[in-house]
Amino acid sequence: MMLDVAIRHRLGAFDLAAGFTAAGGVTALFGRSGSGKTTLVNAIAGLLRPDAGRIVIGGVPVFDGAARLFVPKHRRRIGYVFQDARLFPHLNVRQNLAYGRWFAPRGAGDGIGFDAVVEMLGIGHLLARRPAGLSGGETQRVAIGRALLSRPKLLLMDEPLAALDDARKAEILPFLERLRDATTVPVVYVSHSLAEVARLATRVVVMEAGRVVAEGTVGDVLARPGLGARAGRAEAGTLLVASVLSHDAAHGLTTVDSPAGRLIVPGVAGRPGAAVRLHVPARDVMIATGPAPEGLSALNILPGTVAEIGAAAGGSVEVRIACGSGFLLSRVTQFSASRLGLAPGLAVHAIVKSVALAE
Amino acid sequence: MMLDVAIRHRLGAFDLAAGFTAAGGVTALFGRSGSGKTTLVNAIAGLLRPDAGRIVIGGVPVFDGAARLFVPKHRRRIGYVFQDARLFPHLNVRQNLAYGRWFAPRGAGDGIGFDAVVEMLGIGHLLARRPAGLSGGETQRVAIGRALLSRPKLLLMDEPLAALDDARKAEILPFLERLRDATTVPVVYVSHSLAEVARLATRVVVMEAGRVVAEGTVGDVLARPGLGARAGRAEAGTLLVASVLSHDAAHGLTTVDSPAGRLIVPGVAGRPGAAVRLHVPARDVMIATGPAPEGLSALNILPGTVAEIGAAAGGSVEVRIACGSGFLLSRVTQFSASRLGLAPGLAVHAIVKSVALAE
Amino acid sequence: APASAQDRPVTVFAAASLKNALDEIGAAYAAEGGVPVVVSYAASSALAKQIESGAPADIFISADLAWMDYLGERNLIRAETRANLLGNRLVLVAPKAEATPVEIGPGLDLAGLVGDGRIAMGEVSSVPAGRYGKAALESLGLWAAIESKVAGAESVRAALLLVSRGEAPYGIVYRTDAAADPEVAIVGTFPEDSHPPIIYPAALTTEVVPAAAGFLAFLRSPKALPAFEAQGFSVLD
């Protein structure tokens, strides 16, 4: 399943000229408020007819400005979680959830199970209620369920978890991960949270004032210095695709093999051999010079060499440490960098608190 | 300015019986989706007439079930940032912002400056626009501005920053801090973000299924083991009120004196002697046994003794370390705890990455 | 400022069917130097009730005797000025294309002529023309056979329209109306004695401008005759 978007559209003074390509998986749309994320998603969904350009979903063009082609929204088979939930006020929660199923073509397969979604979202007790009485988070959860259950060929999620507490997020995110891995349904995911993006995204598209300013695999883009400012946050990091080695059920820990070396992380699901994605925020990586430090509560102390020291920004610098066959990004104060005499080629240890891998 | 709430209200199957007291400053309402935060805030605002109870704002009862007293919402002088922005669709942004001012009593003082708010929220270019065309984050920002500009005697903010990117949050939070410190307007602040809460709140009220399950100063509540699960996140931490000692402009660092000892943190505003609030997430504190570790990029290595080891949850434990006249909360894996032989009374070093204090 | 009673125009409340004639006569009266005349045309029932509730009418001309009697009983007209002004005749009409003259009398098979169609006439209990028509049919012994085929219209004009549009094969209307419609033909005239005389009475009301009597006299003078007769009315007295 491919998604190929390149459009141009004007809304008042706002000029959108953006595009990206995605081949399955989760594409994160990232960018500051007002940068055009919702507008772009609306165009993909067919809620808006762009002034020009092309949108191709799974090989099928659904919009082509030059050919005057515009497939109406109901034939695009899209599950859209709107930024403003848009539940149907006259239908109860159960009917809202089931709505998409009425219109899914017969042959669309069973899709995701109703009960599984309801349980995952924790909305079982709401099924008979109408949207008007739901809380903000409840509303958002129903909206997510409605989109998931419509057996879409493409999922568009516009800040779906913004109104949710972290515990609920922690329940929904693995579900989305499984969805990403188990199906071929591509997902376009708008979020302000780097943690969510890092965890879910295959590709990241960074927008700014209606333009795409960065695009690439999540590892690439997150590690790219300067994204911090753009994404509006000092939170770059390293994405590691690791494979499960063994579980330590007693301590709830899992040992994984990553390109940066062997790591001990809080228990993750997956049999030995299964692939897991780990995001190591740069600010959670400390650097130690000299011999491997001892007596530390940190479980992961990886030997490496300083590969590159980024430009200083706001009193801190990003340091790229080559570890094993991969690398780790560390963010330390400029003061520490000079105190420790960090320079490319210096042998160091990267210290990663294992709990930092939890997200 | 005091706020004193104790009410009971039924909505369908949901039963709210909650209350709290706040004396100025920011009171954070914290709790999972559907726990009753918005309902409680609505009652304070006068949008909902509770079945029973009492609400007193600044010494003036605005609701008293027994006395059948109910002051209508427009006489409560409240600035309410709704979870669903509720801008006036027929007014442009400037008129939305100015709306509250029309009705503020003449003698209400100048309040916060229009231009300052507009600039802080970055909505200067939107003033002539109508709400319909605004993006999610833009809408939310205008809603915040509208409430701030109404010269309220009490501010209610229901997840005001949820739809915003981190950079924008980073611009708004200091403003709210200044508001908290410079005025006597009490703020009730609903949020799912512990970072926001830790930074802004004076008191924290934790809700669960319509009940208040924890209430106290932010330092108390955040340090209380078990909050993590309740708040839906493993993110307890320590709140330190420190005073500025000196600035290192070259490296953008500030040295502060905290109850836990001297700390070096990223540059914060404030003359020497000024008070700053620092939140040290438990997961950002490592523990080292043995002599003080050397050659670490971490700037803050504080000597202390293990005071208490919490119950294990999800493979990790919270360790309370007495440092100086205060303490620090650290979260380490159970595995590490046993490996290092942590036990009350053990002398350790708490290692805090200075950048972890940034929030 | 309210006009003084002297120069106020004479206000006539008249049955709507008199419009053509009265407009012409009013103009003629004014041309002769008489005071201006304004006429309010409506259903006799409405006019009578309006006069009852204080309408500024000087002269009332009803389409039948009943509404004049109604005012008379309430002393709202000057009995001494009441007079029967005009008469009319009742005719049977048919659409021009299908019209063949018939002899109206007790032997007429009106129901057979109408067939499965309808005979259009004024509503038989409320519209004067309908009441006269019913009386005529009764006195000729035709009513029982035709009763179920009657389409009662809101006015003579509406009944006529039904015939001229071909909706009804026959209709009973005033001669005055039938004469003016090129789409219909008069196929017979009801004997004058088959129904109560068709009379348009006129009278002064109780509070009148002085000039009103003058116009009432003019209406009854030969000068008004041509206008009434042009419309097919017979002038009584």
Next chain:
Amino acid sequence: MDFLTLTEEERSALLLSLRVSTVATLASLPAGILVAYLLARGRFHGRALLNILVHLPLVLPPVVTGFVLLILFGRRGPIGAFLAEHFGLVFSFRWTGAALAAAVMGFPLMVRAIRLSIEAVDRRIEAAAGTLGASRIAVFLTITLPLILPGILAGAVLGFAKAMGEFGATITFVSNIPGETRTLPAAIYTFTQVPGGDWNAMRLTIISVVVSVAALAISEWLARRVARRIEAG
């Protein structure tokens, strides 16, 4: 005469009026919804003309509307002749004609009420249904229609009330035939035209008002139910 005992004739007028008003309202409702939708949402040539046409019965004196109906839908009228020939649908001098007249007279009221409701529907909700696979017609049936129910009820009650009171166009178009086209208002009108008929006119008026008030009450009750369903959880 007992105030509450109806004569045979009055009973027949009442029943006829009920039938005429009910049929007029129900039969014109689908067309009313369609036209309201077209006027609220359509962008087509002739929209302005349609709008004018719909409003005409309001603007024209009822008698004129009756004439126009007679000319168009009469036995010899272009539409009337066509319908009679091909569908056996005859209006002239039938209660069906009275229903047609009542429907036409009430149409602008019905359409306007429904149109206002359609214009108040949040189109973002409809768009959401579209993304879930609902075609335009499915969106209309599953989202728009339920959401505009209060407007439809309001339109229906306006149409019904108008039908209960309509008489000018009806009597002109289909006359005043007892048992066939003499509706309550026609009967009332008849009584007002004869001296001494006031008493009877008043009785029938009260009956007519009672019926309409009942219809009004039902519609209000239904509308409240619908509104409650949407507002509360």
Next chain:
Amino acid sequence: MDFLTLTEEERSALLLSLRVSTVATLASLPAGILVAYLLARGRFHGRALLNILVHLPLVLPPVVTGFVLLILFGRRGPIGAFLAEHFGLVFSFRWTGAALAAAVMGFPLMVRAIRLSIEAVDRRIEAAAGTLGASRIAVFLTITLPLILPGILAGAVLGFAKAMGEFGATITFVSNIPGETRTLPAAIYTFTQVPGGDWNAMRLTIISVVVSVAALAISEWLARRVARRIEAG
């Protein structure tokens, strides 16, 4: 006679109708808005009765409404006498009476349109205004009223159109006096009552339609402007 040249009498009927319809619409609008608000939002005793009263002119045959007006507002009627004595306001057989009749006949249409709009207003928006210090009346003036403008326009145009076409109640209440109460529809009616009047009736009908269509077009244009202001940024 030239089709477009009006006789003095026709001109006077046209101007009178314009005056009557405009005055009737504008004068009843505030009351219409108030009553619509009360019906949409009020919880008071007598609400049902008010609702019935408002709908009465729709249900009653116009002639009956005319008689009722005559009895109440006539020179000798209880309300008419009172108003004449204390405010010098005389309705009977004046153009003001025609305006009153037109206003009464159009009132149910106007109220229903406005009421539907009020019911569609998002009360959460109003509540937001309340928290910002706006009293109930201020909320109404600054939030509700602007938001229901389309409904007010719809109500006004319905009322105006009805006033342009109303004749049954008018002619019964204030008669058909040239220059004072002979409105266009009354003039049209008069022409339909005499032989040879059809041509004149048609001309006047067309004039009446043209005026109403103009009013309709203006209202639609205004409503679109209002809607655009709210919808687009």
